[in-house]
Amino acid sequence: MLVRIKAETIRRNPRAGETEYGVLGLLEQHIVRITKVPGGYRKEEFISVGTTQPQLVAVQEAVNFDGTEAECPANWKSSIINRQPVNWLQSFWPDPEYLFEHEDPVFNCSACGCELVVSQLESDCLDVLDGNLVGTNTKCPHCHAWDAVKLEFETIEQAMARENNK
């Protein structure tokens, strides 16, 4: 059975040909906390990554030991700075030229005869190669027979030829 591409879902991929993907990394927080201590002020800096507990990475104190109070240095301020780094990943295949979706046709299982749609099939090798679905090793969700139907997925080239011949 040929599973056709829905013509109305064919669209040009804005990322066509690209091989680099920016993936947002874990949220990093740089926290500065200023507290009052006897004789002056303490500055603590913490770093947390993702959901980890903030780790204390630096401590500074501005303290007088002669019984007077030190001023808080003018450049010390409590703050939280959020940073989410972008990691650049390289993909093996360039991004396909077109994006599209396949239809989900109804058929009968060749083993038990039940009515199914393609998306109900269980499969361990439904795979995408070069923007096209490949792999037809499918299993009926009711009787668990392998190859309940022979599937052939229309390629984008076939779908576009079909559309151009209309």
Ligand SMILES: [Zn+2]
């Ligand atoms: Zn079946």
